[in-house]
Amino acid sequence: MNLPLSPSRRSNIAPFMAMDVLRDAKALERAGRSIIHLELGEPGVAAPLRVREAAIQSLGQGAIGYGEALGEAALRARIARHYGERYDVEVAPDRVIVATGSSGGFLIAFLAAFDPGARIAVAAPGYPAYANILSALGLEPILLDVGEETRFAPTAAMLAAAHREKKLHGALFMSPANPTGAMIGREELARICAFCEEAGIVLVSDEIYHGLEYEMRAETALRFSHRALVINSFSKYYAMTGWRLGWLVAPPELIRPLERLQQSLAICAPTLSQRAALAAFDAGDELEANRAAYARNRAFLLDRLPRLGLDKFAPPDGAFYIYADVSRFTDDSVAFCRRMLHETGVATTPGLDFDPRRGGKTLRISYAGPEADMREGVARLEAWLRV
Ligand SMILES: Cc1ncc(COP(=O)(O)O)c(C=O)c1O
Numbered sequence: 001m002n003l004p005l006s007p008s009r010r011s012n013i014a015p016f017m018a019m020d021v022l023r024d025a026k027a028l029e030r031a032g033r034s035i036i037h038l039e040l041g042e043p044g045v046a047a048p049l050r051v052r053e054a055a056i057q058s059l060g061q062g063a064i065g066y067g068e069a070l071g072e073a074a075l076r077a078r079i080a081r082h083y084g085e086r087y088d089v090e091v092a093p094d095r096v097i098v099a100t101g102s103s104g105g106f107l108i109a110f111l112a113a114f115d116p117g118a119r120i121a122v123a124a125p126g127y128p129a130y131a132n133i134l135s136a137l138g139l140e141p142i143l144l145d146v147g148e149e150t151r152f153a154p155t156a157a158m159l160a161a162a163h164r165e166k167k168l169h170g171a172l173f174m175s176p177a178n179p180t181g182a183m184i185g186r187e188e189l190a191r192i193c194a195f196c197e198e199a200g201i202v203l204v205s206d207e208i209y210h211g212l213e214y215e216m217r218a219e220t221a222l223r224f225s226h227r228a229l230v231i232n233s234f235s236k237y238y239a240m241t242g243w244r245l246g247w248l249v250a251p252p253e254l255i256r257p258l259e260r261l262q263q264s265l266a267i268c269a270p271t272l273s274q275r276a277a278l279a280a281f282d283a284g285d286e287l288e289a290n291r292a293a294y295a296r297n298r299a300f301l302l303d304r305l306p307r308l309g310l311d312k313f314a315p316p317d318g319a320f321y322i323y324a325d326v327s328r329f330t331d332d333s334v335a336f337c338r339r340m341l342h343e344t345g346v347a348t349t350p351g352l353d354f355d356p357r358r359g360g361k362t363l364r365i366s367y368a369g370p371e372a373d374m375r376e377g378v379a380r381l382e383a384w385l386r387v
Helices: 017-030 049-060 073-087 101-113 128-136 156-165 186-199 252-265 271-282 284-308 333-344 371-386
Strands: 096-099 119-124 140-145 170-174 202-206 229-233 246-249 321-325 362-366
Touching (some): 017 333, 049 271, 073 096, 073 246, 073 271, 096 101, 096 252, 101 202, 101 246, 101 252, 128 140, 140 156, 186 202, 284 321, 284 371
Parallel strands (some): 119 140, 119 170
Antiparallel strands (some): 229 246, 321 362
C-alpha cells in the first residue's frame, strides 16, 4: 500500500509571506520584469570589507572544522566586550552563546526556557517567525495587540493584564521592532523587566535591530534584568544575513542546558562565519555609513509616502521598515500587494504576515535597499495609486 505521508500537526504553521512574496518577485525577475524590492528584510549591501577579508584569510589557513557548541572563545569574549563598549553593561563571556543566526538562537532559547504548553506573550503586529517557531515547538503564542495608544510597543501594563487573565510563562519582545520600527522606551523596558522578574515570567529580548536607531538609542534588557535572555545577530546592523550568525546572552543557570541543546541541534554555529565576525566589531565606519544610507532612505520615504496617500504609519524609530496603513485602498493586503507586484513591479509585504487579526489593512515597506530603488519605487507607486 502506498499511502501518502501525512505531515505532522506541528508543521502546520503559517507561511512566512515575505518569503512567498520574494519567491513571486524572483519568478517575475526571471521572466524579464524589473522588480523593485521593498519587501526584503535585509541590507542591500555586502558584509563589511574587513569581515570578507577575514573570511578569505581564514579559508587560506586550512580546515574549517566543527567548533565548540557554545561558540569560539574569541568571539564570545568579543561579544561580551561589546556590551561594555556600547551599553556600559558588564557581561561575562561565559554567558554568551553563539548561534546559527538569531533564528537558531530562538530555537535553543525556547527549548531551554519553556516546557510544552507554555504561554508566551508576543506583540501583534510582530515578526511572524515568533509565533511559527513557538507553535512548532508546542508552545502557545499569546498575541498582545499593539497600536497607536502605546506607539505600537508592548507595555508592562499590557503584559500584566494578559498575565492576570491567564498565567504567562514568557514574553518575547523586540525593540526596534519588525515590522513597525517602533521602539520600547527605556523606562518602559525597565518596567517590563521588573514585572517579568516579579511575576516569574521569562523575558526574551530580541535586540537584532540594535544599531539601527534614528530617534532614540536602544537599550538592552540586560541593563535591567540578569534573568532576561537577550538575543542578537550579525544579520541586520552588521549586514551579514547569509552568514547565519547570531548570539544569546543567557543567565548562568541556562548555559549548560543551552549547550546541550546546541550540541545536538546545530553542533555549532558556522566556524568560518564566527572567525570572520570578529572583524565586524572593527567595521564601525562602514556600518555607520550603511546606517546613514538607511536614514536617508527613511527621510525620503517619510517625505514622499504621505503624498501618495500613505500617511498613516507606526512610529519608524528604528530598524529599516515602515508599516503603513493602506485601509483607504484595501482591506485585503495580500491581494493588494500581489496586484502591486504584478502591475508595478514593486514588491512589498502584506501586513497579514505580521498581524493575523488586523494586517489586512497594512503593508510593510523595507528601506534597506539602495536609494535609487526608493526613488523608483515611489515613482511607480505614484502612478499606480493615482489611477
Ligand atoms: C525581529 C527579527 N528577529 C529575528 C530575525 C531573524 O534573523 P537571523 O536569523 O538572520 O538572525 C529577523 C529577520 O528578519 C527579525 O526581523
